[in-house]
Each structure stands twice: as structure tokens, then as C-alpha cells.
Amino acid sequence: MVKEYSTFVSAPQGLPEGQEIKLAIKDLTPGPRKYDCRIVKAIVASSSDRIEGGDVLWLKSLVGITSPKPWAIKILEELGDSIPRPPYSELIQVTEALNEGLTLE
Amino acid sequence: MAFKDNREFIEALEKTGDVVVVKKEVDWDMEAGAISRRACELSGPAILFQKIKDYPEGYRIFAAPVATYRRVAIAMGLPADTPIKTIYDEYERREEDSIPPVVVKNGPCKENILLGDDIDLYRLPSPMCHDGDGGRYIGTWGFVASKDLDNEWANWGMYRFHVNNQRSLAMSPAPGSNLGMVLRQQYLPQKLPLPVAAVVGADPLSSIAASAGYAVGRNEADLAGGLRQEPVELIKCETNDLLVPAHAEIVIEGEILPDVSAAEGPFGEYPGYRSRGFEPKLYCRVTAITYRNSPILTMSNLGVPPDDSHVGGCLSTAVSVKRRVEQAGVPVVDCYVPPEGAAFMAIVSVKKGGNEVAQTIGNAIGRRRAWISKIIVVDDDVDVFDMRQVIHALSVKCHSTRGIFLKDTPPGTGNPFSPCDDAEEKKHSIGAVAVFDCTWPSHWPKDQIPVKASFNTIYPQEIRDRVLANWSEYGL
Numbered sequence: 004m005v006k007e008y009s010t011f012v013s014a015p016q017g018l019p020e021g022q023e024i025k026l027a028i029k030d031l032t033p034g035p036r037k038y039d040c041r042i043v044k045a046i047v048a049s050s051s052d053r054i055e056g057g058d059v060l061w062l063k064s065l066v067g068i069t070s071p072k073p074w075a076i077k078i079l080e081e082l083g084d085s086i087p088r089p090p091y092s093e094l095i096q097v098t099e100a101l102n103e104g105l106t107l108e
Numbered sequence: 109m110a111f112k113d114n115r116e117f118i119e120a121l122e123k124t125g126d127v128v129v130v131k132k133e134v135d136w137d138m139e140a141g142a143i144s145r146r147a148c149e150l151s152g153p154a155i156l157f158q159k160i161k162d163y164p165e166g167y168r169i170f171a172a173p174v175a176t177y178r179r180v181a182i183a184m185g186l187p188a189d190t191p192i193k194t195i196y197d198e199y200e201r202r203e204e205d206s207i208p209p210v211v212v213k214n215g216p217c218k219e220n221i222l223l224g225d226d227i228d229l230y231r232l233p234s235p236m237c238h239d240g241d242g243g244r245y246i247g248t249w250g251f252v253a254s255k256d257l258d259n260e261w262a263n264w265g266m267y268r269f270h271v272n273n274q275r276s277l278a279m280s281p282a283p284g285s286n287l288g289m290v291l292r293q294q295y296l297p298q299k300l301p302l303p304v305a306a307v308v309g310a311d312p313l314s315s316i317a318a319s320a321g322y323a324v325g326r327n328e329a330d331l332a333g334g335l336r337q338e339p340v341e342l343i344k345c346e347t348n349d350l351l352v353p354a355h356a357e358i359v360i361e362g363e364i365l366p367d368v369s370a371a372e373g374p375f376g377e378y379p380g381y382r383s384r385g386f387e388p389k390l391y392c393r394v395t396a397i398t399y400r401n402s403p404i405l406t407m408s409n410l411g412v413p414p415d416d417s418h419v420g421g422c423l424s425t426a427v428s429v430k431r432r433v434e435q436a437g438v439p440v441v442d443c444y445v446p447p448e449g450a451a452f453m454a455i456v457s458v459k460k461g462g463n464e465v466a467q468t469i470g471n472a473i474g475r476r477r478a479w480i481s482k483i484i485v486v487d488d489d490v491d492v493f494d495m496r497q498v499i500h501a502l503s504v505k506c507h508s509t510r511g512i513f514l515k516d517t518p519p520g521t522g523n524p525f526s527p528c529d530d531a532e533e534k535k536h537s538i539g540a541v542a543v544f545d546c547t548w549p550s551h552w553p554k555d556q557i558p559v560k561a562s563f564n565t566i567y568p569q570e571i572r573d574r575v576l577a578n579w580s581e582y583g584l
């Protein structure tokens with residue numbers, strides 16, 4: 004069964020396709036555990052036909068607006084539930100914090 | 109007698125018709141949020157949702173506890189129709205008489221205790237308040253209890269928090285909040301975890317106390333006692349030394365980790381916009397969950413005014429603004445933070461106004477932080493609680509260039525939730541304040557000051573007396 008996830012990004016076009024990145028994703032499986040957050044290493048693509056056996060990834064802007072067309076995601080590794088960064092570090096978005104050095108705009 | 113818990117408060121609201129009990133099953137995933145949002149926008153009642161999808165019978169959500177002044181009055185033990193000014197005056201009076209809490213051995217918040225492998229936040233019906241929120245906010249009208257490292261100061265602060273997963277919360281106290289300060293100054297340098305207790309569904313006045321900007325080093329539990337006019341009963345946590353209200357519905361014990369963050373936000377916030385992203389905030393590892401039988405989770409679904417944050421949450425803001433203005437030597441009469449202004453606006457009336465007075469007020473309010481960004485200063489013939497009078501004064505007494513003072517405030521002082529700030533301003537928390545001086549210039553001679561053309565001010569006493577005495581004879 005294809006699963007559905009969502010995440011928030013500064014700009015969908017900034018997400019590198021077909022390359023390993025780290026993301027904080029929310030599990031959209033209906034039921035009492037919906038919106039569970041996981042940090043994962045994954046490959047994403049703007050279209051499902053570019054990832055074999057991928058799941059659905061809904062992208063939301065930083066103010067929570069969902070892009071109309073979902074992306075695809077293949078989860079490669081579970082990385083727990085936290086971001087390795089002390090509290091009150093410089094203001095940064097989650098996806099940037101997880102992928103330092105990568106330009107995501 | 110103060111309400112010892114939300115259950116007694118809900119009973120009182122039922123008697124006055126200020127709560128509606130919804131028996132029809134509702135979905136925790138946006139439906140409960142949408143209902144209470146609309147009810148707030150209609151200045152409607154509080155809502156007790158009795159059946160929540162996916163959750164056992166008896167697990168309830170109580171929405172919008174103090175989103176009207178009627179409910180604030182009831183929470184304070186005053187008649188429901190108490191005028192706003194009387195509520196403000198009473199709050200100010202009680203705030204001065206703090207009463208320390210008492211510690212008890214048993215309390216209903218311990219009816220269920222989840223420890224170790226049993227810890228599971230998904231056993232509680234945390235709502236997805238709005239579409240597009242970053243998570244299920246179990247803490248929208250809850251507060252976080254913590255202590256400083258010397259164990260002397262027990263702080264309660266109302267900060268939003270959402271479920272991260274089964275065993276962790278994402279919390280959002282601002283760096284300048286009391287919890288943020290203690291964490292940054294005392295715990296992070298030593299890489300120590302900071303013990304906390306997240307309290308959901310405390311009695312109404314303890315919750316309001318937690319939203320107050322109480323001085324550094326002072327315990328909000330004392331303020332809660334003052335507002336309640338009797339001590340709050342506190343009970344010790346299971347996995348740390350913190351004290352929490354014994355009659356709270358849900359207590360989530362945990363520790364904020366010093367080396368990691370949790371993905372937090374966005375959220376439809378109190379300015380009435382969802383304006384800010386998905387950021388690494390505090391990660392709280394849960395060490396215990398305790399809750400009452402048939403727990404009642406409180407929800408304040410923030411957004412466009414009026415909701416709890418703009419009504420119950422602004423009382424303390426107005427009192428502290430008034431005190432700061434007094435300390436600056438200004439003869440202030442009243443201060444009101446109107447719900448319509450979403451806590452961004454304060455209206456201050458003064459005995460004697462003028463240019464310098466207005467600027468002094470602006471500087472006093474914006475000194476530490478510029479979260480209130482629009483300040484309207486009026487003479488004391490204007491009732492600050494009456495928006496018709498305030499808009500009239502703003503329109504005709506505030507000179508459109510000489511009467512408006514604009515000031516940028518330093519990095520770190522701005523309101524992180526301000527929807528009109530650009531990305532750079534948000535990044536550095538740069539603030540801006542505008543003061544609207546609606547008072548007569550102090551150098552104008554008395555006999556040159558325009559005369560207000562109102563019944564009470566433009567007729568001789570004798571005419572007024574006659575008109576009043578004959579009012580009904582005129583057929584009016």
C-alpha cells in the first residue's frame with residue numbers, strides 16, 4: 004500500500020531530485036497516530052514515475068500551503084525523531100537544518 | 109470560592125448558558141477546530157466536545173474557555189455581565205495580592221499514570237486545530253512548569269506545544285520567555301536536560317496566570333492564588349520535583365534536551381495568520397503522562413479575533429502596560445488591550461497628554477520588547493473600553509503627521525508572529541512601534557482647546573438637567 008507523508012519546504016523547486024536528503028516528514032496514515040513526525044534519509048522526485056515503489060509526499064510552503072501536485076518519496080533510512088542541533092541556534096528552517104551545506108531555495 | 113478545576117468552571121458556564129455540550133461525534137482532525145474557530149468568530153459559547161473520533165467514550169475536548177469577557181468574569185467569580193472595566197480593575201487589584209500555593213499528597217491528576225513503555229501521547233485526543241498546522245497541538249491553552257537551576261524560581265509559562273511522536277513534544281517558548289531564558293543561561297551552557305511539566309486543563313485562573321508576563325524570579329502559582337483569592341493546590345510530579353496543579357486534567361512530565369531540537373510549527377496564530385514556518389524548536393522527551401479519568405483536553409484554536417488569547421490572555425498584558433507607563437512617570441488613567449487588535453494594540457488614557465507624554469508612553473511600552481506595535485494615547489474624557497470613542501478620537505484628534513511617532517526597535521525585540529514583518533525582520537526579530545497621539549498639545553492655551561460637541565460637554569448644566577428631567581415627556 005502506498006503511504007502518504009507531508010513536509011514543509013521553503014520552495015519545492017529547491018528540493019534536489021534523485022539525491023539523498025534528510026527530511027522531517029509527517030505520516031498521514033488515517034487514525035489516532037496521524038501526523039506522527041519522523042526524520043528520514045530519503046530520495047524525492049517531483050513525479051511518482053521517477054521513483055519505483057515510492058510513496059506520496061505532499062509539500063507545504065512554510066506558511067502551510069500545500070502544493071497541488073504531490074511528489075514521490077522513497078525512504079532509505081530512519082533517523083529518529085529529533086534534529087541534531089541545540090535549541091535556540093540561529094533561526095533556520097527544519098529542512099535547511101537537516102541538510103546543511105545544501106542550497107534549497 | 110474559586111473553581112478548583114475546569115469541571116466546576118464548565119458547570120458554572122452551563123448555568124449561565126455560556127457553554128454548549130456537543131454530543132455528536134466530531135473528528136479531532138480539523139473538525140473540532142473548525143467548529144470552535146467559527147464559534148469564536150461569532151463570539152459564541154465555549155464548547156465541550158463529548159465524543160471524539162478514534163478515542164474512547166469520555167475523552168473530551170473543551171474549547172475556547174475564556175474567549176468572551178462573560179466567561180472571563182465567570183472564571184473570576186464575578187457576574188457574567190460585569191463590565192470590561194470592572195473586570196480589568198478587579199484583575200489589577202487581585203494581581204497585587206499574590207497567595208502562595210499549598211502542596212497536597214493526592215489529587216485527581218494522578219488517576220492514571222503512564223510510565224516507561226506505556227507512555228503514549230496518542231492515547232489523548234490532541235486536535236489538529238487548523239489545516240496546514242505543523243502538528244497536533246495538545247498545548248494551545250496549556251502551560252509549561254519549570255524551575256531555575258538553583259531550584260528557587262518555579263515558572264509557569266503558556267507556550268504552545270504539539271505532539272512530535274508517541275514519546276516527545278515539540279515546544280515553542282520564545283528565546284526571551286522565562287523558560288527560554290533559564291534554558292539559554294543555565295542549562296544549555298552545561299548541556300543539562302531541563303525538567304518540565306506540560307499542564308493541560310488547569311483551572312481557568314491558573315491558566316490565565318501562566319499567560320501573564322510575571323517578573324523574572326516570581327512564581328505564577330502565587331499569581332494564580334491571588335487571582336483565585338485562595339491558594340492553588342499543587343502536587344509533585346512522578347519523575348521530577350516540579351509541582352503542578354493537582355486538579356489539572358493532563359500533566360505531561362518530561363525533559364527538554366540540550367543537544368537536539370524538534371520540528372515545530374507552523375500554527376494559525378493569535379495575530380490571525382499562519383505566517384511562520386517549520387523551525388527547530390525545543391524537543392521534550394516525555395518521562396510520564398498522568399491524567400484524570402475521562403480527561404478533558406483544553407483547546408484554544410487561535411486565529412482572527414476574538415479568541416482566548418485576545419480576551420482572557422490580554423488582561424495581564426494591559427495591567428503590565430499600565431504599570432510600565434506609570435513607572436515612566438505618566439499619569440495614566442486606564443489601559444485597554446482590545447481583542448480586535450489581537451494583542452498588537454494598546455489604548456492608554458492619561459490625565460494630561462501632549463507630544464512628549466505620548467512619546468514617553470511609546471518608549472515605556474516598547475522598551476523591553478515591541479510586541480505591542482500600535483499605541484493609541486487619548487485624553488481621559490475618552491473611555492478606552494469604548495471603541496466608538498477611541499476611533500472618534502483617533503480620527504479627529506490625532507494629527508496625521510505631527511501626531512504619529514514611528515520607531516524601529518532593536519534586533520531581538522520584535523514580535524516573531526508579526527505577519528507584516530518581512531523575512532529579514534523576522535530573522536532578526538526587528539520590531540517597529542507606532543504611537544498615535546490623540547491628546548491635545550500641552551502648549552495650547554486652555555481657552556483655545558476645541559470644545560467637544562457632546563450632550564455632556566457643550567450645554568450648560570441647567571439645560572442638561574431640564575432635558576434629562578423631561579426626556580420621557582418628549583416621547584423619547
Ligand SMILES: Cc1cc2nc3c(=O)[nH]c(=O)nc-3n(C[C@H](O)[C@H](O)[C@H](O)COP(=O)(O)O)c2cc1C
Nearest residue numbers: 265266267268280281282285286319320321417421
Ligand atoms: C494562547 C497563548 C499562546 C501562547 N504561546 C506562546 C508560545 O508558543 N511561545 C511564547 O514564547 N509565548 C507564548 N505566549 C505568550 C506567553 O504566554 C507570555 O509571554 C507569558 O508571559 C510567558 O510566561 P513567562 O513570562 O513565564 O515566560 C502565548 C500566550 C497565549 C495567551
Ligand SMILES: [Mn+2]
Nearest residue numbers: 263264286322
Ligand atoms: Mn514567568
